[in-house]
Every structure is written in C-alpha cells, then in structure tokens.
Amino acid sequence: MNNQLKHRLIDKILVSKDEKLLSAIDQILDSVSDQTTGDALTKEQKLMLEMSEQDIKNNETISQSELDKEDLTWLREK
Numbered sequence: 001m002n003n004q005l006k007h008r009l010i011d012k013i014l015v016s017k018d019e020k021l022l023s024a025i026d027q028i029l030d031s032v033s034d035q036t037t038g039d040a041l042t043k044e045q046k047l048m049l050e051m052s053e054q055d056i057k058n059n060e061t062i063s064q065s066e067l068d069k070e071d072l073t074w075l076r077e078k
Contacts, residue, residue, distance in 0.1 A: 055061055
C-alpha cells in the first residue's frame with residue numbers, strides 16, 4: 001500500500017468539517033474492513049475468535065492482574 005496515499009487521505013480527513021463526507025468515509029471503511037477481515041482470517045483463527053466469544057458469554061475470563069500473577073507463578077516454577 002502506498003503510504004503517501006494513506007497520509008494524503010488522513011490529512012484530508014483531519015481538516016474536513018463535512019459530517020456527511022466523514023460519515024460516508026466511515027461507512028466505506030467499515031464495509032471494506034468487514035470484507036477484508038472475513039477473507040483474511042483462516043478457519044483456525046475464526047474458530048479461536050468464536051471460542052473467545054463463548055468464553056466471554058460464559059464468564060470464563062480472568063482479569064489482567066490475575067493473569068499477571070499466574071504468569072509470575074509459572075515463571076518461578078521454571
């Protein structure tokens with residue numbers, strides 16, 4: 001991807017005050033992002049994301065601080 005093009009677009013977006021234009025750009029990028037993400041993921045990655053969503057729904061998560069504690073415990077055992 002051409003970085004100059006990205007920078008030009010970012011500059012134009014930053015100075016724009018046209019809410020309709022910004023909304024249209026947002027919608028375009030959302031639709032392209034959805035298509036790109038869906039095609040770019042492997043079956044395994046999609047499965048992992050689905051499993052993660054199930055973990056969240058089932059409240060099978062731990063906090064970052066708890067994870068850090070577990071990491072320290074694991075590292076001390078090695």
